[in-house]
Amino acid sequence: MTPLxxxxxTPVPADSLLARLAAERGAFADAYMLKFxxxxxxxxxxxxFYTTRLFKVERALIALFGRPSSDAMARAVAQxxxxxxxxxxxxxxxxxxLLMHEDSGATRSWFKAExxxxxxxxxxxxxxxxxxxEPGGEPRFGRVFHALLGFHRWYSRALLKAAARRLG
Numbered sequence: 023m024t025p026l027x028x029x030x031x032t033p034v035p036a037d038s039l040l041a042r043l044a045a046e047r048g049a050f051a052d053a054y055m056l057k058f059x060x061x062x063x064x065x066x067x068x069x070x071f072y073t074t075r076l077f078k079v080e081r082a083l084i085a086l087f088g089r090p091s092s093d094a095m096a097r098a099v100a101q102x103x104x105x106x107x108x109x110x111x112x113x114x115x116x117x118x119x120l121l122m123h124e125d126s127g128a129t130r131s132w133f134k135a136e137x138x139x140x141x142x143x144x145x146x147x148x149x150x151x152x153x154x155x156e157p158g159g160e161p162r163f164g165r166v167f168h169a170l171l172g173f174h175r176w177y178s179r180a181l182l183k184a185a186a187r188r189l190g
Contacts, residue, residue: 029054029146029179039114039121040132040147048161052175053132053147054182062142062189064118064135065100071133071146072096072107074184084108089125128153146182148174 034041034053044051071077073093081091091108098104099122105112110122110131120133134145152161 029056029182031175032145034147035134035145038132038134038145038147039116039119040130040149043121043130043149043151047149047151048155048159049130049149049151050161050163050167051132051147051149052178053145054178055146056144056182056186057141058144058186058189059141061137062135062144064120064133065102066189067135067142067144067185068100068120068133069097070188071181071185072100074181074188076181076184081108127151144182144186146178146185148178 032053032055034044034051038053040051040053043049072081072091073096085091085108089108095104095107099107099110099112102115107122109124111125112120113123113130114121118135118137122131123129124131128151130149130151132145132147132149134143136143136145150163150167152163154162154164156162
């Protein structure tokens with residue numbers, strides 16, 4: 023990969039499923055994008071993401087808590103033939119977007135494959151729905167959220183980069 027292929031922090035696209043969730047629920051949301059030099063479908067992207075070696079480490083850790091998953095489950099979710107992978111369930115889907123929620127309802131994962139003339143823009147993002155609010159109604163995120171935010175940002179970029187390598 024060239025430096026131009028490195029995942030970039032970017033604002034959440036205003037018309038996306040992730041932006042809608044953030045607006046409706048007052049969630050923290052972030053997005054990362056990467057320009058990929060060929061056409062990639064959403065199904066290809068999601069399957070590649072969930073079957074990377076890096077993500078398989080996360081899947082193995084989750085399996086220790088009784089929520090196993092497989093590449094076949096990842097493929098089924100990616101192709102719209104399954105609803106669930108480990109602790110994630112499909113919440114919303116568009117032809118080029120997928121929004122999944124994990125079992126507690128506190129976090130979301132978002133994918134978008136946006137075709138263009140020079141290839142595909144791959145997007146990955148997350149949302150954290152606040153469990154508490156300030157007296158004025160503003161979202162309140164706890165210490166764990168703030169402590170893990172730096173790792174989350176690094177890990178999100180690493181996952182997107184790993185998916186692009188798998189697609190490449």
